[in-house]
Amino acid sequence: MSMNAYVTLSAVLFSIGAIGVLTRRNAIVAFMSVEMMLNAANLAFVAFAKVNGDLTGQVVAFFVMVVAAAEVVVGLAIIMTIFRSRHSASIDDANLLKY
């Protein structure tokens, strides 16, 4: 089994996610992009776990999923609250926390 395909796919997904985070203004989309980056990492972990023949990578992938789930819960709640008060889901509008 060739590793290249998995790693390449993981890299592509990660890049798409990163570009999404950097370019999209909508908080939900940015959020989804972050999820995509996390899953790209997961893919790489699982693939390497398979190649190396131990379970560490898979365990880490589970951890990432748990963290991602928790993050979604908290993140979506924040986005919801911001949307309620500002009527906007754009992350650029939420820029009060600065110098």
Added chain:
Amino acid sequence: MQIHMQEAASLAQASGVSSLAWLVIALPLAGAAILLLGGRRTNAWGHYLAVLMAVGSFVVGVLLLTDMLGKPVADRGVIIPLWDWIAVAGFHVPVALQLDQLSISFVLLITGVGSLIHIYSLGYMEHDPDRRRFFAYLNFFFAAMLTLVLADNYLLLYVGWEGVGLASYLLIGFWQYKPSAATAAKKAFIANRVGDVGLSLAVMLMFAVIGSVTFEGVAKAAPAVSEHWLTLIGLALLLAACGKSAQFPLQSWLLDAMEGPTPVSALIHAATMVTAGVYLIARSHAIFDLAPNARLAVVIIGGITLMMGAVIGTAKDDIKKALAGSTMSQIGYMVLGAGLGPVGYVFALFHLITHGFFKAGMFLGAGSVMHGMHDNVNMRRYGALRTSMVVTYATFGLGYLAILGIPPFAGFWSKDEIIKAAFGQNTFVGLVTLIGAAVTAFYMTRLMAMTFFGTARWEDGVHPHESPATMTVPMVILAFGSVFGGMALVFVGNIQSWLEPVVGFQETTTAPSSAVLMPTTILLVLVGAWIGFRKYAMQAVPVEAPANVSWATVAARKDLYGDAFNETVLMRPGQWLTRTLVYLDRRVVDGAVNGTAGLVGVLASALRRIQNGFARSYALTMLIGAAILVAVAMLVRMS
């Protein structure tokens, strides 16, 4: 150190009466302490206590003298050890008193004249609200001055030396509310401090070179020390003497010191403290004997001051300042005499004692005149006081004859010998002293004439009257001193052989004979006096000082530009320097520190801008950071 130890044996420790010498100092010190600490409670009787302490001190002094006279000459000098003051490694300084012919002479002069002035002050300061403080300071001065002359080492002398400086500071500035008095006091202290640097340096040199700072240790070791060091020590001592005795170039404070109450001028700034420089030089004769160059410097300084003081005295209309100029000049004589070496020490000290009598008497007379003239010091508003103030006139007149050196009055005996010794040293120096004597005669006659002769030029409402007995009696006693002091010391006291064991004496051999010199001196003095009398007693004296006068008079009125010199050379550059330094300290030294702090602040506020609140720009930063980290990690792994 060993040297010091061995020699301590040669002056015997005191026993019997002489071991009580500390009482001379302790009595007035206790008086001062009681008066100062007792506060207002002592107002009623404090001044009497002060007088009592002064007289008590004099009585102890007389007892010490009689005790000393009962001993053979060789045993007259004794040491009274009190306690160990400072002992660090080789540097041992005891608190100990040295009682010998020299110090006892000073003790008697100080306590004798001083007690009279205490009594005089009872009358003079009667109505002053701060009388208690005045007497406390006078007592304090007593203690300090006696410490100065009784100390057995240079460091303890230093304590007295600055102690009298402090007393002088406090008493010149006694009327502190007058800004002129406060300034004069400060000036005196600062000028004295410059002199004190000299004393400090002398003590340091003595310790570094000889390892001892006692008079005895230094004197014993002096012959073994190279002349180079002795000259340096001598010059340092001369600087000290210049400060305390108002010698050129530190002379300018003495004239301003006349801001103090007149008894103070009489006691401190005429009879005792200002002569301390002469005492110091005579006490250090072992050094000066072997350092001819230092002696030459002493003679030059004495000669310059002698002439300066005399010239200043001719132009002053303020009676006290004219007398102060005269004091400067007379101390110039003493310093010059002391600089002549063994031929002169004795006569310098002799002149110091006679001067103590007649100058103190004249100052008290001046105080009495001021007392009668509503504290006016301007002689142009005096005149014809001889009838209304008979006692003052008579006593002042006797002092006048004494300072002129008219035989057989006190000054004649001492001044004449200095002139003779000066001629023995060098004809030029001799001529300086001779001319000085003539000028002295002129300005003293001027002073005498403007005050007591001529026509009355009194201000309105002034009714001169004779002073009370507390003031006149001391004047009379001092006048006796002016008349008989010289003769008594020559014929009864035999001053030469009395002081010889301490300071050494050597008859001058190179001087022209007295048969020529003495008539010349007297002739010149009479000429000077005649000119003065013609100009100021026989002609009318204008009430205002004439404005169109020669440059010489202008210079003399301005104290020969002593103050102007100090101001332009020392004060103004000093002020500029302090101002600049204060500015630099704030702007540059502290500025550098505050600037660094400011720079950090500026940098921080610039960096703060990066925190712009846009989550996506943070994401980009993180991404770049992560990319760099990965890149670095990979590079490290590859290499």
Added chain:
Amino acid sequence: MAWLTLLIVLPLVGAAIAWFAGDGLARQVGFVVALVTLGVSIAMALAYAPNSTAFLQFTEHVDWIKAFGASYSVGVDGIALVLILMSTALVPVTMLAGWHEMEGGSGSIRGYVALTLILESMMVGVFAATDVFLFYVFFEAILIPMYFLIGRYGGAKRQYASIKFLLYSLLGGLIMLAALIGLWVQAKQQLGHGTFDWATLSQLHLDPTTEKWLWVGFFIAFAVKAPLVPVHTWLPDAAAEATPGSATLMVGVLDKIGTFGMFRYLLVLFPAASLWATPVVIILSIVSIFYGALLAIGQSDIKRLIAYTSVSHFGFITLGIFAFTSQSQSGAALYMVNHGFSTAALFLVAGFLISRRGSRFIEDFGGVNKVAPLLTGAFLLAGLSSLALPGMSSFVSEFLVLVGTFTRYPSEAVIATFGIVLAALYILLMYQRSMTGMPGETVRERVTEMNRREIVAIAPVLAIIIALGFVPQVLLNVINPTIDKTMHVVAVADPKPALEGTNS
């Protein structure tokens, strides 16, 4: 008996009691505790054996952090003893003199008293510590109470002043910490185990270059503390803003840590480097003497003026330390004590004046002598002590420094001697401007005579100043043996008088 621990703990306990006693009683409690502490330190001084062969006495040792050899070790030599005596004597005096001065600040009365007592405990600790790490801890920790004393109870610019004070000292302290670690590493390399024990460290054989670097590290910290020009500018600000009582403790005691550290650490731990650096330190000292004096002359603020006079005096102290003669070093050690008392007198009397008039500026006074002669007298005496008038204690120490310096560095000593003229100038100018003349309206109205509490506070200080002027040997007997031992460590001997060489 654990004298030193007692002296460290007693004020701490007192601080706690004062805090819980509340604002009403805190001062009384604090004053009593300070007096008891003074009594204990006097008792300790009486138990001290000056001629013992041991460098340190009353030593105690308890392991603290075994992992890197730090311990709670205390002990005193003659210098530390007299400094502890001085510190414990000054605390009750400043408390009594500043009875009301903590009322205006932004903190509470009990806080002030507690902080002062904590400060006292640390002052004892810093002089008593014989473990270099413990010394460092006290050296830094002492900044905290002082920081709050300035920052909460000081004048208008107290925030600025307290931060400046803290930053300066911290910076110096950090550099010292680096040197400290360097020293520990050296010990580890040579002994196999790291230690901070002062006596052990003094036995190390340091490589000359390392020794110089370590010396510099410690020196910077001490120079900031002392303070020497050009790292002095925190002092005038801090002293001017602090209350007179805290200013006294800061200038009179805290600054001595610097000069004490030079004796105890620079000279003993790095003798060769100390000799190597002597020319620089002597020049810095002379610059400090004149710079401080000239700036004092130019000040218009009484407290800043006093602070600058201290810069000048510290120049004399460091000059004495680094002239390496028995006289100059004994003089320097004695100077530290005398300066404590004379600065205390100046600051406290100035404090009395300032609190009455409500201004720190000299020009706002004038003619005080007419309305408050006793206060004027106290001010003059304090000033005379600062200008080292013979008969005052400071004269003995200043002269010892000068005479000792002269035997080794004559020209430097001659230059320094002229400093005494400037000293007269700054004191007398201030005195003339503030005390003489006719009093103005405000002075007449506000400046009153000293009250009984103030007299009781200031009289002992003035009495000590005069008494020590005539019997300085009381302290010198304690100081001299320590100086001898220090000189022995540095391996220098006094220059012999020129004459003895030629005669024998």
